[in-house]
Amino acid sequence: MLLQQLINGLTLGSVYAIIALGYTMVYGILELINFAHGEIYMLGAYLGIIFLGIFTAMGLTAANFPLALILTVLITVFFCSAYGFTMEKVAYKPLRNAPRLSPLISAIGVSIFLQNYVMLTQGATDKVFPYRYGEAHVHFLNVEMTYLQVMIIATSALLMLALHLFRKTRMGKAMRATAQDKTMAALVGINVDGIISLTFVIGAGLAAVAGIMVASYYGIVNYFIGYVAGIKAFTAAVLGGIGSIPGAMLGGILLGLIESLGAAYISSEYKDVYAFVMLLIILLIRPSGILGRHTEEKV
Amino acid sequence: MKGGVQEPVHELRSRPRGIGGSIKQSASSRPVLIAAWAALLFLPFKGIMPALTLFIIIVAGLPALQLARKPWSAGFRTAALKSLPRFPLRVFAESRFGRSSALPLLFIILLVLPFTLRDYYMDVLVMSGIYVLLALGLNVIVGFTGLLNLGFAAFYAIGAYTYALLNTKLGLGFWPSLPLSAGAAALSGLLLAFPALRLKGDYLAIVTLGFGEILRIVLNNWDSFTNGPNGISGITPPFLFGVSLGSLKYYYYLVLLIVLVAVPVMKRVEASRIGRAWLAIKENEIAASSMGINTTRYKLYAFAFGTFWAGIAGILFAAKMRFVSPESFTFMESVLILSMVILGGLGNIYGAAAGAVILVVLPEALREVQSYRMLILGIGLVLLMIFRPQGLLSRNKILKSRKQN
Numbered sequence: 142m143l144l145q146q147l148i149n150g151l152t153l154g155s156v157y158a159i160i161a162l163g164y165t166m167v168y169g170i171l172e173l174i175n176f177a178h179g180e181i182y183m184l185g186a187y188l189g190i191i192f193l194g195i196f197t198a199m200g201l202t203a204a205n206f207p208l209a210l211i212l213t214v215l216i217t218v219f220f221c222s223a224y225g226f227t228m229e230k231v232a233y234k235p236l237r238n239a240p241r242l243s244p245l246i247s248a249i250g251v252s253i254f255l256q257n258y259v260m261l262t263q264g265a266t267d268k269v270f271p272y273r274y275g276e277a278h279v280h281f282l283n284v285e286m287t288y289l290q291v292m293i294i295a296t297s298a299l300l301m302l303a304l305h306l307f308r309k310t311r312m313g314k315a316m317r318a319t320a321q322d323k324t325m326a327a328l329v330g331i332n333v334d335g336i337i338s339l340t341f342v343i344g345a346g347l348a349a350v351a352g353i354m355v356a357s358y359y360g361i362v363n364y365f366i367g368y369v370a371g372i373k374a375f376t377a378a379v380l381g382g383i384g385s386i387p388g389a390m391l392g393g394i395l396l397g398l399i400e401s402l403g404a405a406y407i408s409s410e411y412k413d414v415y416a417f418v419m420l421l422i423i424l425l426i427r428p429s430g431i432l433g434r435h436t437e438e439k440v
Numbered sequence: 441m442k443g444g445v446q447e448p449v450h451e452l453r454s455r456p457r458g459i460g461g462s463i464k465q466s467a468s469s470r471p472v473l474i475a476a477w478a479a480l481l482f483l484p485f486k487g488i489m490p491a492l493t494l495f496i497i498i499v500a501g502l503p504a505l506q507l508a509r510k511p512w513s514a515g516f517r518t519a520a521l522k523s524l525p526r527f528p529l530r531v532f533a534e535s536r537f538g539r540s541s542a543l544p545l546l547f548i549i550l551l552v553l554p555f556t557l558r559d560y561y562m563d564v565l566v567m568s569g570i571y572v573l574l575a576l577g578l579n580v581i582v583g584f585t586g587l588l589n590l591g592f593a594a595f596y597a598i599g600a601y602t603y604a605l606l607n608t609k610l611g612l613g614f615w616p617s618l619p620l621s622a623g624a625a626a627l628s629g630l631l632l633a634f635p636a637l638r639l640k641g642d643y644l645a646i647v648t649l650g651f652g653e654i655l656r657i658v659l660n661n662w663d664s665f666t667n668g669p670n671g672i673s674g675i676t677p678p679f680l681f682g683v684s685l686g687s688l689k690y691y692y693y694l695v696l697l698i699v700l701v702a703v704p705v706m707k708r709v710e711a712s713r714i715g716r717a718w719l720a721i722k723e724n725e726i727a728a729s730s731m732g733i734n735t736t737r738y739k740l741y742a743f744a745f746g747t748f749w750a751g752i753a754g755i756l757f758a759a760k761m762r763f764v765s766p767e768s769f770t771f772m773e774s775v776l777i778l779s780m781v782i783l784g785g786l787g788n789i790y791g792a793a794a795g796a797v798i799l800v801v802l803p804e805a806l807r808e809v810q811s812y813r814m815l816i817l818g819i820g821l822v823l824l825m826i827f828r829p830q831g832l833l834s835r836n837k838i839l840k841s842r843k844q845n
Binding site: 174223249252259379 | 641
């Protein structure tokens, strides 16, 4: 039972971790809580359903499901990245030197816009994922893990590994340099605007994958899932130490575990409360998070 | 999926940096690029025909916008912009007659209104009054002191639920409940602020947001106490000398009276030692504390004072609706109140009040496009931040003095 809950928590947590990466990367560079990041994840879930629906109508899903799924993921990642890119250019870039409240409000505005945009174009009712995964599962140590769960955890691990490797590349170094000091980065010839765009594109791409994973895991999607998931992922990012990429991964998985254990052993009605309580406790005890560095405010 | 959009995609690839860049560069292909990009983003959600329509609208609309930005029109535009708010309001306010009579005139208009309007409009006015109180309260925290609060609806909820529970469970009337509701809200504001004020900026915002969500989920799930999502009904309206104030006309006067008390109180507090300390904290916290201001204490004052008014707004809401449920106190409600304060101009009392009235009246006026209301609010927030971050009525003096430094 406990082990089963741990597996469920790990599945959920790896999704949170993937979304949290987007938050933490943007925060690391712009010190902006990108409120609309959760909506990108919601767009990912919707786009996944839309495109898989198209492929199903074309008969591709029945003929070759893995191919249809991969195509869906690729197209969804492209569109979500495009949305992330556009969002940064339209709503955040003009505010780069504004007081810190301005981009935050702008982000809330984008979030409200995207939610209602999806509601108006796709309808307010639940959307159903067009493919039903079988109940087939693997057994080990008395635990049943569906193939979908294995796939979600494996995909998340793979993406995290890829992001880790990316940070060692030339682009990744430029990104880290930009996060440390934008002016210095510009002085050594880094295209700061380009790097910021790239951060949004990567974050949105990750959120898109998370969106598809959740849509297939729960089978149902609504236009307001982005808000709650966004807050939870942000909690995960803060939990691990915002700005820190390993921290976001750790925080996401911890949060998933806390949530599924809390739902199993305390009460499932208050499922969403655990994340917030956790957030409050962490912020009050250790605002810099588990792996975050404490920064002293300068005059 | 293909067809009309494929060609622009090719163009995009060749000039990826041209999209959404600065407005100054005015290549003739820009509108086409932007339109193609927007249409591409829109495509999966509505299909090919709506996306094509959007493409055409933007291609046609953007040059018109750019024409308005042409240098020859810049002088005219700034002149027009300057005179626009100036003409009806400022000329009047700055004239001798206006200075002495603007407020009394407004007061008389507000007094006479119930005799001229239908119930529907009275309802909108009463709601405006309640939101004015909320905006004034949040303005103390965000506008005066510069502490971002994203869970203000929680204190509104506490005020409303305090009265709802006292009234339905203990039979307590409106008047004894009024200080209790306001006090409960202020106390919970203090209780939240006490630990949360150790945090700065965005983190504080997130903690207040978390508090608001926790409260709403608890109200929603604690069936035995709050009746869960069904809410509490059968709340009695206020009585005065045995007369029920439940009718909209009387209720309007009650709300108006409280607003008319709140505004001068706000004015006095803003100009007081406490208000100036808040301003100092907002402008520069470190400088304020080095001038001997106990920043934590004054921030606590701000939270308590701001949430106090949310409590009053809450009890007025509960007594008007005679029903409360968690649905009225969502995160969107907090965002709406914050939008009112920002729209009016952070730190400006009349601005906050005007913002509240605008954001209550405007959606009612836009009833036909009701489903687009939130969409417009979202776009409006982004545009407001980009083009007029200081709000409609700004504190120009402070902004100017800052620029000189």
